[in-house]
Amino acid sequence: MERIPILRMGSFLLVTIQVDMHDRLALALQDDLMGRIRETRARGVLIDISALDVVDSFIGRMIGNIAAMARVLDADTVVTGMRPAVAITLVELGLSLPGVRTALDVERGMKLLTDGTQPPDQRGRRAR
Amino acid sequence: MGVERVEHLPVRTDEDLVRARQAVREAAVALGFSLVDQTKIVTAASELARNTIIHGGGGDLKVERLREGARSAVRLTFVDRGPGIANVEQALRDGYTTGTGLGLGLGGARRLMSDLSISSRPAEGTTIVAIRWRQ
Amino acid sequence: MPEAAPTRLPDILGRHQQEILDDWLKLQAETFSRRRDLISDEELKQQSASFLQGLRSAAATDLDPRGPAWQGVRDLLGEISTSRVRQGFSPSETATFVFSLKQPLFARLNRELASDTRALAEETWTATRLLDALGLHTTEVYQRGREQVIVRQQQDLLELSTPVVELWEGVLALPLIGTLDSSRTQVVMESLLQQIVDTKAGVAIIDITGVPTVDTLVAQHLLKTVAAARLMGADCIISGIRPQIAQTIVHLGVDLGDVVTKSSLADALTIALNRAGWVVTRTAPGQAAR
Numbered sequence: 001m002e003r004i005p006i007l008r009m010g011s012f013l014l015v016t017i018q019v020d021m022h023d024r025l026a027l028a029l030q031d032d033l034m035g036r037i038r039e040t041r042a043r044g045v046l047i048d049i050s051a052l053d054v055v056d057s058f059i060g061r062m063i064g065n066i067a068a069m070a071r072v073l074d075a076d077t078v079v080t081g082m083r084p085a086v087a088i089t090l091v092e093l094g095l096s097l098p099g100v101r102t103a104l105d106v107e108r109g110m111k112l113l114t115d116g117t118q119p120p121d122q123r124g125r126r127a128r
Numbered sequence: 129m130g131v132e133r134v135e136h137l138p139v140r141t142d143e144d145l146v147r148a149r150q151a152v153r154e155a156a157v158a159l160g161f162s163l164v165d166q167t168k169i170v171t172a173a174s175e176l177a178r179n180t181i182i183h184g185g186g187g188d189l190k191v192e193r194l195r196e197g198a199r200s201a202v203r204l205t206f207v208d209r210g211p212g213i214a215n216v217e218q219a220l221r222d223g224y225t226t227g228t229g230l231g232l233g234l235g236g237a238r239r240l241m242s243d244l245s246i247s248s249r250p251a252e253g254t255t256i257v258a259i260r261w262r263q
Numbered sequence: 264m265p266e267a268a269p270t271r272l273p274d275i276l277g278r279h280q281q282e283i284l285d286d287w288l289k290l291q292a293e294t295f296s297r298r299r300d301l302i303s304d305e306e307l308k309q310q311s312a313s314f315l316q317g318l319r320s321a322a323a324t325d326l327d328p329r330g331p332a333w334q335g336v337r338d339l340l341g342e343i344s345t346s347r348v349r350q351g352f353s354p355s356e357t358a359t360f361v362f363s364l365k366q367p368l369f370a371r372l373n374r375e376l377a378s379d380t381r382a383l384a385e386e387t388w389t390a391t392r393l394l395d396a397l398g399l400h401t402t403e404v405y406q407r408g409r410e411q412v413i414v415r416q417q418q419d420l421l422e423l424s425t426p427v428v429e430l431w432e433g434v435l436a437l438p439l440i441g442t443l444d445s446s447r448t449q450v451v452m453e454s455l456l457q458q459i460v461d462t463k464a465g466v467a468i469i470d471i472t473g474v475p476t477v478d479t480l481v482a483q484h485l486l487k488t489v490a491a492a493r494l495m496g497a498d499c500i501i502s503g504i505r506p507q508i509a510q511t512i513v514h515l516g517v518d519l520g521d522v523v524t525k526s527s528l529a530d531a532l533t534i535a536l537n538r539a540g541w542v543v544t545r546t547a548p549g550q551a552a553r
């Protein structure tokens with residue numbers, strides 16, 4: 001079965017969703033991510049959805065689940081690049097993804113993760 | 129009201145759901161809906177199609193492109209022979225679910241479309257007609 | 264009084280008003296069965312009856328459909344035409360409402376005047392002339408209505424061009440001016456969200472200083488925009504909420520929740536700059552010289 005690739009960048013995991021995922025694929029991604037967080041002891045997960053032109057309640061819920069489960073594993077989650085039309089639709093649907101951090105693009109998302117998980121005075125010192 | 133084009137799609141598997149979203153997107157694009165409206169329509173379709181699979185045990189979708197003078201619309205009809213919805217009002221309420229979902233699908237789809245009507249009989253199945261007009 | 268009863272139309276219409284109406288409605292139901300969703304049977308019936316009644320009394324006085332005796336009928340058709348445009352009928356469909364009376368009316372004339380072919384020809388001609396003129400009248404009203412719509416749309420467009428300005432790198436401002444209705448708000452908000460993507464601005468200020476009133480729907484649109492912007496990764500600040508509007512919002516029971524609001528654009532800008540990572544320092548005149 002096809003799977004969404006998960007990239008590792010230092011202490012963070014990066015996922016770029018580029019296809020209209022069917023539900024099994026989304027669930028597999030959720031499982032894979034949890035496995036990788038444990039395995040790599042990642043401190044943050046960045047999910048870029050700038051290529052997605054629909055996010056329904058299922059994918060929305062998956063994103064919420066990932067954030068909640070990652071938090072349990074002491075990792076932050078940032079979702080980046082949500083398109084305006086998708087955002088408007090999710091709000092109309094009633095899904096506001098509380099507890100999920102967001103950023104306009106991957107670069108800012110990464111910054112949010114680095115800033116958020118490392119206090120400025122320790123930046124660069126904490127070895128992993 | 130002129131039906132310009134009709135498509136019938138199965139709604140049974142995950143892959144069907146993806147194809148249904150694509151077919152609905154194509155119809156919405158062809159009818160000239162704005163990007164935001166396309167997104168709303170496809171999302172509503174996705175919610176209803178998933179309900180057809182999960183709660184209705186699978187069924188069919190009819191996608192119709194309607195034209196009427198300067199107005200156009202997309203009409204989605206989901207039919208299944210599943211257990212039916214005993215209490216439609218309750219099912220439409222946000223947060224009501226008999227499964228593991230958030231219970232946002234049905235109520236959300238109604239907000240995303242111009243009109244949504246449900247006819248259902250316990251043990252016989254459910255038919256949901258959702259329409260969205262383009263002004 | 265003009266020449267005494269130059270036509271027998273009013274008489275025939277009067278004696279057979281109900282039958283003609285029934286036949287006409289039946290015909291319309293057949294012709295327009297596809298349009299049932301646009302107009303209710305009740306409304307159609309009422310419009311048809313009023314028109315028939317007006318036709319009868321106007322024709323009793325005068326046969327010039329442009330004359331004063333026909334004012335009432337023209338007004339009625341004007342109303343019908345305007346409401347049908349709103350209901351989504353095409354202009355030719357609306358004119359057909361009038362033209363379709365010919366068939367039942369002619370059938371009735373045929374029966375009534377069967378023995379007098381000359382009178383039949385004359386009355387048929389009179390009725391044709393009247394109904395054609397009245398049908399065209401609906402088209403004219405439609406045309407005028409359209410011109411008005413175009414003028415209004417041009418005005419709206421001007422208002423809609425409310426520019427989203429980049430106040431500072433990473434800070435957008437949307438100064439809203441004038442009355443907000445739900446559809447305008449929606450368009451403006453969509454363009455704000457698009458601009459956030461285009462300029463990669465992390466903070467957007469929606470300034471409503473120039474907005475006289477805010478109703479529930481508009482307030483909800485504002486809140487939805489703030490929520491959508493957050494999902495995209497941008498912060499929104501609403502500024503310029505005057506006391507009356509704040510009161511209305513509370514009164515409407517709209518929950519501003521954790522939306523950041525500021526009473527002035529300047530206050531909002533301070534926060535926005537801060538969020539965007541800017542530190543603004545003032546160099547006092549004396550210091551600069553030192």
Ligand SMILES: Nc1ncnc2c1ncn2[C@@H]1O[C@H](COP(=O)(O)OP(=O)(O)OP(=O)(O)O)[C@@H](O)[C@H]1O
Pocket residue numbers: 057058175179180183184208210211212213219220224225226227228229230231232233234235254
């Ligand atoms: N086609 C259907 N057949 C039978 N029951 C249905 C059908 N569609 C919806 N329902 C019932 O209506 C309830 C509400 O549906 P809704 O889509 O709002 O929520 P959900 O599917 O449970 O969760 P979500 O869509 O948020 O993941 C469902 O839990 C189910 O009981």
Ligand SMILES: [Mg+2]
Pocket residue numbers: 175178179229232233234
């Ligand atoms: Mg559902």
